[in-house]
Amino acid sequence: MSKGLTCYSILYFIAGTMLMLCTGIVCSGSQVIQITPQTDRKDLTPFLSVFRDDSQTLDIADIVTPRDNVLFKPVNGQSSFGYSTANFWFKFTANNPSTKTISWFLEYPYAVVDHFEFFHSGPEGFTSTKGGDLHPFSLRPVDYRTMVVPVTLPPGAHTFYFRIHSGGAIVSAVTAWGKSAFEHHRTLDLALNWIYCGIMLATIIYCLLIFVSLRQSAFLFLAFFVSAITFFTLVHTGLAFQYLWPESTKWANLCHPLSGFAAISGAVLFTRSFLHTKKHLPLFDTILKTFIAGSVVLIFISFFVPYPFMTRALMVMACLMGLAMTFSGIMLVFKQIRRAGFYLLAWSPFIVTIALMVIKSFGLIRNNLFTDSMVPISSALVAILLSFALIDNVKIMILEREKFLKDIDNSEKMYRMLAENVKDVIWRLDLKTMKLIYITPSVEEMMGYTPKEAEGFIFKEMLPRNAGKNAWKAIQEGMQKSASCTGETRHAFTIELECYNKARQIFWTETTTTFVQDKQGNPIEMIGITRDITERKKAEAENRALEIQLNQSRKMEAIGTLAGGIAHDMNNIIGAILGYAELSINETDRQTRMYHRLHRIIKGCDRARDLVQGILTFSRQDSRVLQTIAIYPVVNEVLKLIRVTLPSNISIDDASMDETLMIKADPTQVHQVIMNLCTNAGYAMGKKGGLLKISIQREIIQQETAQKQIHLLPGSYVKLTVSDTGHGMPHETMAHIFEPFFTTKPMGSGTGLGLAMVHGIMEELGGKVHVLSESGQGTLFTLFFPEADMTSAPTPINTWRRSDPRNFSE
Incomplete structure (x- = not known):
């Protein structure tokens, strides 16, 4: 706002005010006022005559005597007589030209008067009606904030008297009202006063809310000023006496100056805060602080010093305050302080009001409608304008802070980018409540919780029991280690833990923590970075499994090499024994004992040869012709044979089998593999019975799955798949089941080559055998055969050489 615009606005306002004052000055006319039944409102002030009783001893009987009555002089437009301790007597003559008695109301509009007494003559002489601050409100004939007296005017001319005595300014303004006009006036006046109170209350609440939000002291001081000036207005207009203390006569004279001094101190406090006079006008700021101190002192003095002195002191302080505020505003306008222009524009109505109140109080101008209403109007106007000025001030502050916020915004964006996009979860834990007080949005991707959901969790709720114990133990150890670093932060530990996600699934995390301590060295917070290492843990487990598979494969290969060498040598030895035995038996009579002995030798050699063949199969050193066969007929043939040997309490489920799938293998070997697995399953279930389940399905092995296998x-x-519901195997047994001659069966019940042969055949075919088993939970064998080309014709079933299921079962 420019200096010229501000100065012109103030000049226009002052000029308009003086014009309104001038229009209120009228000359006195006839000494008799005409009151008719049609009269609604008439100002009686120009028709008054006044007599000043400095002795304060005369009463109505003395006043109406011809000697004293000639002392009355016309007021000649003077409605205010300043401050005086004298009694002021006023009289006026009203004429009723009609033939009927007229009822009307006489209002004395100045509420803060100590004593007002109205006299009117009757058949038995003069009767009086008293009112004012020194008389209880209940004695007033009309329930209204100012003194209102009902008057009856018989036909003809009649003279009325009233007396005023007050410690404040003496005002002689009186108004005549018709009954209906007064009721309308009272209703409208009440509505306007409550609207005023509503505006001021809204301004107070608004300023307090803004203060709570922004913590700007100017809003608090403005709320204090508006509260004080509103209270002053209620006292000044008589509303406080009417509604707050109607029967207590001492409060009006006490609260009038007290609230005025409070308003002055509030205005000066606001000026210092809003204009920053300490920064821009340091010398003048000292003067303003003196005003504040003086106002506070006068507030306390008001309880002990008489009202006449305090009300004069209030006028002087208000005048000085108005000059000081105007000077500070003008000085800062010339310094091109933007807010000073708004300040002057907002305060100019109130400063003019202060000036007019001072002038009117000392009787230099007459009372009129504008001077009667200027306090509530100007105070409401200044409250509204200052609110807008403060909003503009806030706007300036926002503009000034924008540059600062931009500088912060860049670093904040970098932090947000790091916190919101990093896959690791950054969090803060309150060590008193053990609850998360902050967590980055990446927690939703890791655990499924939103940051708001996760912040209320106790950390133990997010961990399995054992992981929670380990974490709590690590936290306690870390707190003890960090206790030596008072007031600092210290890296405490890194720990790997299992955690729950939102679906209550377990995943692995690696957490690195730092403790935050207070000045006494007590840990109060823990800051951590948590990383999802589930894939790493899976990879480690897979690597360990692959290592176990590799070691097992190497071990089996070494055993197979050893067994193959031994088998070849044994085959040569058995061949020699068998050859000589067959030559000898051909030359021996069947009826001799030697024949039977040679037959037993040959039978033993046959069994030894089959055993050697099993060893060669395990070591993959026997030569077989691979054929394209459908696997379903082989399985079906095995099931026909196995059903005969299994107890009746063991049922077979073969419903899930694809009959179209083909493999490239030796059918006899496949028959041996399936027969051995089914025989072992039947043995595992034994007399208790159970379910033997066999299925054939196509399985597509992807690159990821293949990488996990050897x-x-x-x-x-x-x-x-071949599964049973038998007694299962412990992990210690599973580690050796594919080794030759390893068996869990009693002595003489198995050779220990059954599963070793299964392993050797599957490895030779380029397949794989997996086993899953738990003690008491049964066993599942899964065999993967490479699928053969569907265009090859399968080998007929009658070309197979069937195996005896008793030969090589484990």
């Missing part, structure tokens, strides 16, 4: 390439496989 000797298994990506592609299409035929998956054969």
Whole structure:
């Protein structure tokens, strides 16, 4: 706002005010006022005559005597007589030209008067009606904030008297009202006063809310000023006496100056805060602080010093305050302080009001409608304008802070980018409540919780029991270690823990923490960075499994090499024994004992030869012709044979079998593999019975799955599963089941080559055998055969050589 615009606005306002004052000055006319039944409102002030009783001893009987009555002089437009301790007597003559008695009301509009007494003559002489601050409000004939007296005017001319005595300014303004006009005036006046109170209350609440939000002291001081000036207005207009203390006569004279001094101190406090006079006008700021101190002192003095002195002191302080505020505003306008222009524009109505009140109080101008209403109007106007000025001030502050916020915004964006986009979760834990007080949005991707959901969790709720114990133990150890670093932060520990996600699934995390301590060295917070290491843990587990598979494969290969060498040598020895035995038996009579002994030798050699063949199969050193066969007929043939040998309490489920799948293998070997697995399953279930389940399905092995296995390439496989509900195997047993001659059966019940042969055959075919088992939970064998080309013709079933299921079962 420019200096010229501000100065012109103030000049226009002052000029308009003086014009309104001038229009209120009228000359006195006839000494008799005409009151008719049609009269609604008439100002009686120009028709008054006044007599000043400095002795304060005369009463109505003395006043109406011809000697004293000639002392009355016309007021000649003077409605205010300043401050005086004298009694002021006024009289006026009203004429009723009609033939009927007229009832009307006489209002004395100045509420803060100590004593007002109205006299009117009757058949028995003069009767009086008293009112004012020194008389209880209940004695007033009309329930209204100012003194209102009902008057009856018989036909003809009649003279009325009233007396005023007050410690404040003496005002002689009186108004005549018709009954209906007064009721309308009272209703409208009440509405306007409550609207005023509503505006001021809204301004107070608004300023307090803004203060609570922004913590700007100017809003608090403005709320204090508006509260004080509103209270002053209620006292000044008589509303406080009417509604707050109608029977207590001492409060009006006490609260009038007290609220005025409070308003002055509030205005000066606001000026210092809003204009920053300490910064821009340091010398003048000292003067303003003196005003504040003086106002506070006068507030306390008001309880002990008489009202006449305090009301004069109030006028002087108000005048000085108005000059000081105007000077400070003008000085800062010339310094091109933007807010000073708004300040002057907002305060100019109130400063003019202060000036007029001072002038009117000392009787230099007459009373009129504008001077009667200027306090509530100007105070409401200044409250509204200052609110807008403060909003503009807030706007300036926002503009000034924008540059600062932009500088912060860049670093904040970098932090947000890091916090919101990093996959690791950054969090803060309150060590008193053990609850999360902050967590980055990446927690939703890691755990499924939103940051708001996660912040209320106790950390133990997010961990399995054992992980929670380990975490709590690590926290306690970390707190003890960090206790030596008072007032600092210290890296405490890094720990790997299992955690729950929102679906209550367990995943692995690695957490690095730092403790935050207070000045006494007590840990109060823990800051941590948590990383999801589930994939790493899976990879480690897979690597360990692959390592176990590799070691097992190497071990089996070494055993197979050893067994193959031994088997070849044994085959040569058995061949020699068998050859000589067959030559000898051909030359021996069947009826001799020697024949039977040689027959037993030959039978033993046959069994030894089959045993050697099993060893060669395990070591993959026997030569077989691979054929394209359908696996379903082989399985079906095995099931026909196995049903005969299994107890009746063992049922077989073969419903899930794809009959179209083909593999490339030796059918006899496949028959041996399936027969051994089914025989072992039947043995595991034994007399208790159970369920033997066999299925054949196609399985597509992807690259990821193939990488987790040894000797298994990506592609299409035929998956054969054989499961039982028997006693299962412990992990210690499972580690050795594919080793030759390892068996859990009693002595003489098995050779220990059954599963070793299964393993050797599957490895030779380029397949794989997996086993899953738990003690008491049964066993599942899964065999993966490479699927054969569907265009090859399968080998007929009658070309197979069937195996005896008793030969090589474990």
